Amino acid sequence: MLSNEEIRDRIINVTTMILNIEPSQIKNESDFASDLGAESLQSVELVAGFEEEFEIEMDEEEALSVSSVGEAVEYIAKVVADQHD
Numbered sequence: 001m002l003s004n005e006e007i008r009d010r011i012i013n014v015t016t017m018i019l020n021i022e023p024s025q026i027k028n029e030s031d032f033a034s035d036l037g038a039e040s041l042q043s044v045e046l047v048a049g050f051e052e053e054f055e056i057e058m059d060e061e062e063a064l065s066v067s068s069v070g071e072a073v074e075y076i077a078k079v080v081a082d083q084h085d
Helices: 004-020 041-054 060-067 069-083
Strands: none
Touching: 004 041, 004 069, 041 060, 041 069
């Protein structure tokens, strides 16, 4: 079982690659769109990147409604727990 810290680190890795930003710019409260500059296509790419990174399938509508890094950690932790039991 992954810890929230491990999930957060992996979210940051995927986010830095897709959005081409420095890890230091990413905080738990960072909003993917307004703070990190994710446009709609990049948001879809982030969802796909997270699915690949964590070997999970997310409901796209639910996943796209997650706006901050902290919310993403909680959401992915839940999906990972549900799908890897």
